[in-house]
Amino acid sequence: xxxxxxxxxxxxxxxxxxxxxxxxxxxxxxxxxxxxxxxxxxxxxxxxxxxxxxxxxxxxxxxxxxxxxxxxxxxxxxxxxxxxxxxxxxxxxxxxxxxxxxxxxxxxxxxxxxxxxxxxxxxxxxxxxxxxxxxxxxxxxxxxxxxxxxxxxxxxxxxxxxxxxxxxxxxxxxxxxxxxxxxxxxxxxxxxxxxxxxxxxxxxxxxxxxxxxxxxxxxxxxxxxxxxxxxxxxxxxxxxxxxxxxxxxxxxxxxxxxxxxxxxxxxxxxxxx
Amino acid sequence: xxxxxxxxxxxxxxxxxxxxxxxxxxxxxxxxxxxxxxxxxxxxxxxxxxxxxxxxxxxxxxxxxxxxxxxxxxxxxxxxxxxxxxxxxxxxxxxxxxxxxxxxxxxxxxxxxxxxxxxxxxxxxxxxxxxxxxxxxxxxxxxxxxxxxxxxxxxxxxxxxxxxxxxxxxxxxxxxxxxxxxxxxxxxxxxxxxxxxxxxxxxxxxxxxxxxxxxxxxxxxxxxxxxxxxxxxxxxxxxxxxxxxxxxxxxxxxxxxxxxxxxxxxxxxxxxxxxxxxxxxxxxxxxxxxxxxxxxxxxxxxxxxxxxxxxxxxxxxxxxxxxxxxxxxxxxxxxxxxxxxxxxxxxxxxxxxxxxxxxxxxx
Numbered sequence: 001x002x003x004x005x006x007x008x009x010x011x012x013x014x015x016x017x018x019x020x021x022x023x024x025x026x027x028x029x030x031x032x033x034x035x036x037x038x039x040x041x042x043x044x045x046x047x048x049x050x051x052x053x054x055x056x057x058x059x060x061x062x063x064x065x066x067x068x069x070x071x072x073x074x075x076x077x078x079x080x081x082x083x084x085x086x087x088x089x090x091x092x093x094x095x096x097x098x099x100x101x102x103x104x105x106x107x108x109x110x111x112x113x114x115x116x117x118x119x120x121x122x123x124x125x126x127x128x129x130x131x132x133x134x135x136x137x138x139x140x141x142x143x144x145x146x147x148x149x150x151x152x153x154x155x156x157x158x159x160x161x162x163x164x165x166x167x168x169x170x171x172x173x174x175x176x177x178x179x180x181x182x183x184x185x186x187x188x189x190x191x192x193x194x195x196x197x198x199x200x201x202x203x204x205x206x207x208x209x210x211x212x213x214x215x216x217x218x219x220x221x222x223x224x225x226x227x228x229x230x231x232x233x234x235x236x237x238x239x240x241x242x243x244x245x246x247x248x249x250x251x252x253x254x255x256x257x258x259x260x261x262x263x264x265x266x267x268x269x270x271x272x273x
Numbered sequence: 274x275x276x277x278x279x280x281x282x283x284x285x286x287x288x289x290x291x292x293x294x295x296x297x298x299x300x301x302x303x304x305x306x307x308x309x310x311x312x313x314x315x316x317x318x319x320x321x322x323x324x325x326x327x328x329x330x331x332x333x334x335x336x337x338x339x340x341x342x343x344x345x346x347x348x349x350x351x352x353x354x355x356x357x358x359x360x361x362x363x364x365x366x367x368x369x370x371x372x373x374x375x376x377x378x379x380x381x382x383x384x385x386x387x388x389x390x391x392x393x394x395x396x397x398x399x400x401x402x403x404x405x406x407x408x409x410x411x412x413x414x415x416x417x418x419x420x421x422x423x424x425x426x427x428x429x430x431x432x433x434x435x436x437x438x439x440x441x442x443x444x445x446x447x448x449x450x451x452x453x454x455x456x457x458x459x460x461x462x463x464x465x466x467x468x469x470x471x472x473x474x475x476x477x478x479x480x481x482x483x484x485x486x487x488x489x490x491x492x493x494x495x496x497x498x499x500x501x502x503x504x505x506x507x508x509x510x511x512x513x514x515x516x517x518x519x520x521x522x523x524x525x526x527x528x529x530x531x532x533x534x535x536x537x538x539x540x541x542x543x544x545x546x547x548x549x550x551x552x553x554x555x556x557x558x559x560x561x562x563x564x565x566x567x568x569x570x571x572x573x574x575x576x577x578x579x580x581x582x583x584x585x586x587x588x589x590x591x592x593x594x595x596x597x598x599x600x601x602x603x604x605x606x607x608x609x610x611x612x613x614x615x616x617x618x619x620x621x622x623x624x625x626x627x628x629x630x631x632x633x634x635x636x
Contacts, residue, residue: 098520098525098526099523102523107521109518113517115510115511115518116514117514126504126507126508138503139503139504140277140278186523
C-alpha cells in the first residue's frame, strides 16, 4: 500500500521545478497578459515586473483586474495570451495551483481564510513546506526543527500566546496575521497579499504594516489594497491598475498628482484620501 | 502497554473500543455457554442481528470519514458495501459445489437455470477464499478510485458530486438486476451452505462472524481515527472547509480526495463482505439509492465528523428500524425522514454533539 501511495504521489507530479533564478533582479514577469470572460476583458495586455525583494502595492478601482491578476499568477485562471514567469526559468502558465505554491508563491485571500476548527499551531503545521508528500503526511509528530520553524513564525506574527487556541475564535486581525503566517510557513519567495487590512483597527493596521515591511527584502511582497493611508505607510513603488491595464506606476505622492489617476479614481467614485 | 497519544486523547473512542471488547466476549458466552432456557441466553437470531448492526456501523464510519472530515457527501456508499458483499457472496456460491438444486459442480444454480454452459471469466478465482477476500477490497476500491479520479479532477463537488454518487449506485442496481450480468439477477446470490468449510447456519459460525464484525469495526475505527489524527487529517479538514486554501498551500487536493475516498470504499466493502454471510443473501436491492441515504442519516444522527457518532447513529437508527418495521411497518420511512429533518434542525452535531454540550455545561 505504501508503495502504491508513493507511486501515486510521484505519478502526477510536475517535473520538479528548480530554484527560482532572479539573477536579473526581477522575480516576477507578466508580459502582454490578456484574459476575457464572456467578452469582457478583465486583463488587457498587462505587463508588470516585480523586483526581487521589492514591496509593491497595487491599487485601482473595483473591477480593475487586481484579483484576476492574482488568479493568473497563482494558476487559478489561465490567460488567453501572454507570458508569466517566476524568475528567469519557471513558466507559471505550465503549472497548476499546488505546483505554483510549491515553487514559492504564497497567496493570502481577501477574506481571511484560516482553517477554523484547527488550532493556530495546526494551521501553521498544515502550511509547512516540505511536508506535503503523502509519506510526510502520515505522521502525528513534529520534529524539533519543525517546532522551531513554527515557533519562529508564531513570534513573527505576534501570536505566540495563542498557539493552542482554535483559529475560529481569533479576532479578525489575528486571523489575517495567521494567514500571513501560513504563507511564511510555505517559505515563499513571493507573497501575494489581497487587502490585508480590510476591517482592521488602526492599531492592527500599524502592526500589519510593520509585519509586511519586515518581510520585504527577504521576500518580494505584492499587496493589493484600497486603503491609501495604509499604502502610503508601506510602499515606495505603487502600480495603478485600470480596466485590466497598468495606468501608472511610481511613488504614491507623484501618482496623486497625476491627472489620469485622479480622473480614474474620481470617475469610479472610489474613496481617495 | 502504553497507548499512543492520538488514541489516549480519544476518550469516546476508548469507550467504544471497550464496549466492542465487552460484547465481543460477552455475546459469544451468552449465546454458546448460557443454556437456551436461561433468561440471559441470546438467540442466534439476536447474535446475527447485532452482527448486522456492526457491519452497518463500519459502513457509517466509512461514510463519516469522507463526509465528516473531507466534506464529500457520498450518497453512493452502499454501492461499495454491495460490491464487497457480492465479492464475498461469489465465494460463498462457489462453496456450495454440488449441493445446489441442480448439483452442477461448477455452475451456481441460477446459471444452470439460464442454460449457461460454462462459468463466466469473472467468476474464476472466487472459489479461493484469499482471492475473494482480496477482491472485497480491490473491487470497491478500484471503482472508487476511478470514479474519484475523474470526478475530483474535474473539480466536481458539493451537490453535483452527491447526485453523481446516487447515479452510480442506481446504475449498479439496474445492471445487477439484469440476468445477463451473471450475478443472479434480482434474486441475487443466496442459499449459501458454508464458509471456509464451516456450516454457515451453525451457532458457532454465527458467533465467529459476529466477533469478526466487531474486530473489523474496531480495526476500521482505529484506522480512521489514526488517519484523522495525522497531518493528513488536518489536510482533510482544510479541504472540507476551504478547498482553495488547501490548493494554494500546495496540496494536490484531488489526489488526496481520491485516495481517502478509495480507502473509505474499501472499508465499506469489508462491511458488506461480513454482512452477506450473516444475513445469508445479497441482491441488487443493496444498491438501492435509499440505502446510501440511510447510511448518511445514521452519521448525521450520531454526529458527523466524530467517527464514534457514526457507530452510535448506525446502531441506534437500525435498532429503531428493526423495532418499528416489526411494530408499525408503514411508519418507518416517515420516521426516518422526520428523524433526518429533526436532526438537521435541532442537533446539527448529532447525539455526540449533544453529549459534548452537556459535559461542557456541567464542567
